[in-house]
Amino acid sequence: DAGVIQSPRHEVTEMGQEVTLRCKPISGHNSLFWYRQTMMRGLELLIYFNNNVPIDDSGMPEDRFSAKMPNASFSTLKIQPSEPRDSAVYFCASSLGNSPLHFGNGTRLTVT
Amino acid sequence: AQRVTQPEKLLSVFKGAPVELKCNYSYSGSPELFWYVQYSRQRLQLLLRHISRESIKGFTADLNKGETSFHLKKPFAQEEDSAMYYCALRPGGNTGKLIFGQGTTLQVKP
Numbered sequence: 001d002a003g004v005i006q007s008p009r010h011e012v013t014e015m016g017q018e019v020t021l022r023c024k025p026i027s028g029h030n031s032l033f034w035y036r037q038t039m040m041r042g043l044e045l046l047i048y049f050n051n052n053v054p055i056d057d058s059g060m061p062e063d064r065f066s067a068k069m070p071n072a073s074f075s076t077l078k079i080q081p082s083e084p085r086d087s088a089v090y091f092c093a094s095s096l097g098n099s100p101l102h103f104g105n106g107t108r109l110t111v112t
Numbered sequence: 113a114q115r116v117t118q119p120e121k122l123l124s125v126f127k128g129a130p131v132e133l134k135c136n137y138s139y140s141g142s143p144e145l146f147w148y149v150q151y152s153r154q155r156l157q158l159l160l161r162h163i164s165r166e167s168i169k170g171f172t173a174d175l176n177k178g179e180t181s182f183h184l185k186k187p188f189a190q191e192e193d194s195a196m197y198y199c200a201l202r203p204g205g206n207t208g209k210l211i212f213g214q215g216t217t218l219q220v221k222p
Contacts, residue, residue: 004155031208042214043156043198050208091156095208100146103156 004104006092012110018080021107024073025094033101034067034077037089049075082111114139116201118213125189126221133184133216135173135199144202145175145182146210151195159197160184169193189220 005024013019025032033048047057049069057067064083069075079086089108093101115138125131137143147159159168162175162182173184182199196217200210 033209035212043212045209045211048209056209093156098144098202098208100158100161101208101210102158103148105155 004092004094004102006090006104006107008107009105010108010110012112013082014112015083016081017111018078019082019086019109019111021077021090021092021109023075023077023092023104025075025092026096026102027073029094029096029102030072031095031097032069032075033093033095034075035091035093037091037106043091046077079109082109084111087111114201114203114211116199116211116213118197118199118216120216121214122217122219124219124221127191128188131184131186131189131193131218131220133197133199133218135182135184135213137180137182137199137201139180139201139203141204143204145173146200146202147171147173147182147184148198148200148212149195150198150215156198189218191220191222194218194220 007022031050034046036044046059047067052069067077087110089106091103091106093103095101117136119134145162148156149159150156160173171186173182175182196215198215199213202210
């Protein structure tokens, strides 16, 4: 198994542009999580899905952020419009039931 | 409130010295506790979970419900242990989500 796959690994964009981050969870896992990692705030849970349904999006910072999971093997996190304060590493993770979370390599986002 | 506190942002020790990374949690029910490790610019990897009660890479952690702590310990640090360590709590109720502490950077000097 290739593990959780995220793309792109790095994204550099200008303020105001739309950014889309992608995640492919481990096959068979039924929960998917999006986390944001910054020096100041550590790891924050943005949103998570169970069986493709969003369960808790209380961590999504504002309306500029949206996430979708159209099927069991794909999820996106979109930021529109992006701002410099969105610069961070975004991690996707998946799990099956109450098994431990498996993380992807992350997407390092830089908004200039 | 559900919260995980790691009071030290940075812990610096010499090779061969004992290590203790502190973790305290706030949760009214019966939590499940984890330690994750992140080596430089890599993905987070599971190191320990309290229900397994095992030792990985020489690290151990014991859940102390009285003190609401789950400190990570290793008797003799190695240079390859240098990494960021995150303590995490999974609330009950089958939510699956993890709440992470701020993380502690462990620096093992030669």
